[in-house]
Amino acid sequence: MLNDPQHYVTGVLDRDRLTLAKTITLIESTLPAHLELARTIVDRLLPHTGRAIRIGITGVPGAGKSTYIERFGTMLTGLGHRVAVLAIDPSSSRSGGSILGDKTRMERLAVDPNAFIRPSPASGTLGGVGRKTRETMLVCEAAGYDVVIIETVGVGQSETTVASMVDFFLVLMIAGAGDELQGIKKGVLEVADAIVINKADGDNLLRAETARKEYQAALSMLKPDSPNWSPPVLTCSAVEGTGLDKIWETILEHRNKLTISGEMAEKRKTQDLDWMAFLLDDGLRQWFYSNPHVREALPALRKKVAEKKISPTAAADSLLAFLYSRDGK
């Protein structure tokens, strides 16, 4: 692989798909040299980012995410948008299940010249997934994609990671399954900007409408996160394509309201600052636990604490004090 960052920067800005894909591969790499190169590229692209509408979509396996994104994405490219789809699934150890599914369920979008689909590898820590997805999103924006959709399976912690990097977070549900069955945690509803009941078609139409009312009632009990937005509950059929235009309208209305009030700029600023704080925490933790002395002393100290030979406070203090004296200067 070439190691001149400008080669990638120019290629991405020229909207060259191959260079875009190669840049994302660098971002996803675990080799330090690749990561350094990726950081330089992302930094240089930064002035060209931030203009996309960032949408997060979550939902349990089978909710219809892939079918929905295929249909919704195709609608958007039909409206003249350029759509990037990033799929992450860090909690799953399924053998690439969603990736295989996406290949077959996003047939049209996959060959659409105005769409770019990129499944993220399922491995890595949450911090790693967050970093890769964030940087991939930025690079896609620099490549001229004006809608970025980030898909995640709604089981695990990845939903909140995704919610913290998008403008609009959409939770896809299906009727006839309780929250618990759907594995959706209350925390996810709290960060939702809209809930969409999918599969509102055929025999399921009535049940979807009942579910819509139930979720609307449930949502009205939660204190809205934003003074400018009360999350609506909508229905759609990803298979029939109904309700999708209304969802897009809702996303635009949300964007409009939050932009006018200044909340959108504030939201993105907070997201950046939170992300920086997370990276600092994460970096400190890694630095600490990779210290040879800590690695050596930790097991013995844990044992002593477990045996009540030393207090947890004294054990922690002794490790921290060492780092202060050695590396803190």
Ligand SMILES: Nc1nc2c(ncn2[C@@H]2O[C@H](COP(=O)(O)OP(=O)(O)OP(=O)(O)O)[C@@H](O)[C@H]2O)c(=O)[nH]1
């Ligand atoms: N009737 C009906 N079926 C749907 C609809 N959307 C999706 N399905 C079906 O539901 C099943 C699951 O859809 P997927 O799009 O693969 O769901 P997913 O959320 O991506 O699932 P995972 O990738 O496993 O997380 C498929 O058989 C779809 O055909 C819909 O609007 N109506």
Ligand SMILES: [Mg+2]
């Ligand atoms: Mg899928």
